[in-house]
Amino acid sequence: MISIEQVKKMVEDYLKDSDYELQTLQIDSDHNILVEIDRLGIVDVDDCAALNHYLVEQLGDMEDYSLEVGSVSLTDPFKSKIQYQKNLGHNVVVTDQDGKRHSGQLISVDEETFMIEAKETLTFRYDEVKKVIYNITF
Secondary structure, eight states: OHHHHHHHHHHHHTTTSOOEEEEEEOOOOTTTTEEEOOOSSOOOHHHHHHHHHHHHHHTTTSSSOEEEEEOTTSOOOSSHHHHHHTTSEEEEEETTTSEEEEEEEEEEEOEEEEEEEEESEEEEEGGGGGEEOOOOOO
């Protein structure tokens, strides 16, 4: 069985000269492989397709598997600082460690913290929140 470490190395080798970063890598017991990538700009479907093609070549006939390569979903919790940077100026919902939700505009991102403008300016450390999601409004 292919290991998650082997696939991670393949993806990282492929992405090393690009501005893309690996965000999610999952392999379940049925050999379904999920790879999600992201970058500050728009994630191009052709780039996902090229990575998919590369992985199919690398995996070859190692085993029976299914492979899905894509970008991080708009509705998933943020997984990396890239997602915070991409969403500067947008509305987000922060769930703190106590389960309290704070909605506001993401106004600042640095190495240790991020800030939202709600009724007041709130500063959070990345490791002190349960999750942050993009606030989709219609």
